Amino acid sequence: MGGVRRYTAETSHVSVTLIQTGVGIQNALTACGEVLGASQWDLAISSGFAGALIPSCIGALVLPHTVALKSFDTAERVGLSSFPCSVEYHRIVSQVVEVIQPSLVSGVLVTVPWIVWSVSEKRAIAETFQASALDMESAGIAERATEQKIPFLVIRTVSDLKDENLPEEFNLFLSQSTWVRGAWRIISQPAHWAKLFRLRQQMKVASRHLTSFFDTFFLYLGQQDHDSSHRR
Numbered sequence: 001m002g003g004v005r006r007y008t009a010e011t012s013h014v015s016v017t018l019i020q021t022g023v024g025i026q027n028a029l030t031a032c033g034e035v036l037g038a039s040q041w042d043l044a045i046s047s048g049f050a051g052a053l054i055p056s057c058i059g060a061l062v063l064p065h066t067v068a069l070k071s072f073d074t075a076e077r078v079g080l081s082s083f084p085c086s087v088e089y090h091r092i093v094s095q096v097v098e099v100i101q102p103s104l105v106s107g108v109l110v111t112v113p114w115i116v117w118s119v120s121e122k123r124a125i126a127e128t129f130q131a132s133a134l135d136m137e138s139a140g141i142a143e144r145a146t147e148q149k150i151p152f153l154v155i156r157t158v159s160d161l162k163d164e165n166l167p168e169e170f171n172l173f174l175s176q177s178t179w180v181r182g183a184w185r186i187i188s189q190p191a192h193w194a195k196l197f198r199l200r201q202q203m204k205v206a207s208r209h210l211t212s213f214f215d216t217f218f219l220y221l222g223q224q225d226h227d228s229s230h231r232r
Helices: 025-036 087-100 119-129 138-147 168-174 179-188 191-231
Strands: 006-010 015-019 044-052 066-070 079-084 108-111 133-135 152-160
Touching: 015 025, 025 044, 025 138, 044 138, 044 191, 066 119, 066 138, 079 138, 087 152, 087 191, 108 119, 108 138, 133 152, 138 152, 152 191
Parallel strands: 044 152, 066 108, 108 133
Antiparallel strands: 006 015, 044 133, 066 079
8 A cells, every 4th residue: 555565454344454664753654654645544543562651561551642752853852743642532442441451551652763772861751741651653653644634543552661771772773774783782792682582572561462452442443333333
C-alpha cells in the first residue's frame, strides 16, 4: 500500500491493517504519509514498545491522552508540537481496560529522535514535559493522521523502566554509517551482554501483554459494531 508492506486481517465486523514504520520519527512520517493517504481509515494506532518515565512494570499498557514531540535540538527544552489522542476511542479503550485491568501508564507520551539510554535523561524529559512515557515514532504517526483528519491513539507497552540504564551504544544502530561500530562495541564489552539479554526478555513480556490487549480490544470493537448494526 503506497509502497509500504502491509498485513491485513479481517473479521465480519473489523478490518485491521498492520504496517511496520521502522525506527524513528522520520521513518514513521514517511511510511504513514504513504499509507494513511492511500485509503480511508476509522482509526490510526501507534503501537509497539515505550520507555516508562514514571514507576511502572514491564508490560504495562501505555495509553496516553497526548503525544508531545521533543525538539531535534538537544539544547531545546520545549516540545515543537503536541497531538491529542482521540477522546472517543480513548473512552472505548478505557472500557476494555476496566474489564482486563492491566497495569496502566497514562498522561503524556513524548516522542524523541534518539534512544534515551540514561536514567538521568529520562528524569529530565519527564520533568520538562510532565510526561509518563516516551517512544520514537508516535508523534510522526499522529502528525500524518491529523493531516488526514483520522482519529489517533497510542497503545503500547512498557519495555524498559524509568530507573533502568540501556547501553549508550544503541544510538549507533540508528545510522548505517555507525552500525558496525555499534555492533563491535556491544560484542567487545561483555558487561553489555547481560543488559541485552534482560532487555530481550522484557520485550518478550511486553509483546505478550500487547498482543493480549489487542485480542480483547478488537473483539470488543467487533461486538460494538455488531450490536450497533442490530440496533439500526
